[in-house]
Amino acid sequence: MSGETENGRTETADVRKGNFEGKILDATNLKLLAAVLMLLDHIHQMFSAVGAPLWLTMAGRPVFPLFLFAASESFYHTRSKRKYLQRLLAASWGMTIFTFLLQRLIPNDNVVLMNNAFSTFFVTGLYMLFWNGFMDGLRRRDVKKIIKSVLGGLIPVACAFPIYLVAVLSFQENVSPFTIRFLATLALLVPNILTVEGGFSLVVLGTAFYVFRNHRVLQIAVLLILSGFSYFVDGGIQWMMCFAAIPIFLYNGKAGRGKKWFFYIFYPAHIALLYLISAWCC
Structure with a gap:
């Protein structure tokens, strides 16, 4: 059973029954927290060459898990999953073109812009969609739909071919560098x-958030496992994304004020601003 919130978002039965006692963060709070941490992380990215402290990017490690968690909730509740994915794909295209032109018009020897979180959210959204199809196929015993969903999961793999060509x-x-x-x-x-x-591990994490969305302990367990894997295999500081478990645990299942377009605007805007300051002042 589900009901509509004031902003059109569907609530789960657990939210309506108040089974989130003591949980103080809604989806909007999570996104705003992630946005602040992301700003710190990108300050380090743009100004590390002139001594920006490491703790800035350390603080930014929980950003992707928080946004992916919020994305899994948004994907579940959205009225049109197709339009949701179309927005992410358009944003991904726009971000790729935008960063290419920005670096072409205003070179910055200290920074290489490869920022495109929208691509990660889009690919993760595809796997959420394929998971829905797979589970629906199992329920209906529709072998054709199951196979279609499994093959759909290979699309992001096949789409990597142009990179191999490059x-x-x-x-x-x-062949010139340009x-x-x-x-x-x-x-x-x-x-x-x-x-x-x-990296693809974040797609796995975001998909796991969606698959286990009714099991908060399992969601956090996957986050901690991937964080531990990063620590023992890659080293570095990416393992610190495990601290996203704290705000995720405090999530109360509610949408909050929404601010659907905030990230779509804030993400490219703050990257462009920091990049320009870095190019002109450093």
Whole structure:
């Protein structure tokens, strides 16, 4: 059973029954917290060459898990999953073109812009959609739908082929660096498992948030497992994304004020502003 909130979002029965006692953060709070931490992380990205402290990017490690968690909730509750994915794809295209042109028009030797969280959210959303189809196929015993959903999961894998092509061309001496960069930008317009920001493990995390959305302990367990894997395999500071478990645990299942377009605007705007300041002042 489900009901509509004032902003059109569907609430689960648990939310209506008040089974989130002591949980103080709604979805809007999570997104705003993630936005603040993301700002700190990108300050480090843009100004690390002039001594921006490491703690800024350490503080930013929980950002992706928080946004992916919020995205899993948004995808579940959205009225039109197709339109939701279309918005993310358009935003991904826009971000790729925007960062390419920005770096072309205003070079910055200290910063290489590869920021495109929208691509990660889009690919994650695809796997959420395929999961829905797979589970629906199981319930209906529809083998065709199950196979279609499984094959759909291979689409982001197949879309990585243009990246391999660019890699091959990059070893050709008669191909100019600008041509390689231009072709790479075109390849990046097709979100895939190789080019998603943060790596494919974040797509796995976001999909797990969706699969286990009714089991908060399992959601946090997956986050901690992937954080531990990052610590023991990759080293570095990415393991600190585990601290996203705290606000996720405090999530009360409510939408809050929404602010649907806030991230779509804030994300490219603050990156552009920080990049320009870095280019002109450093």
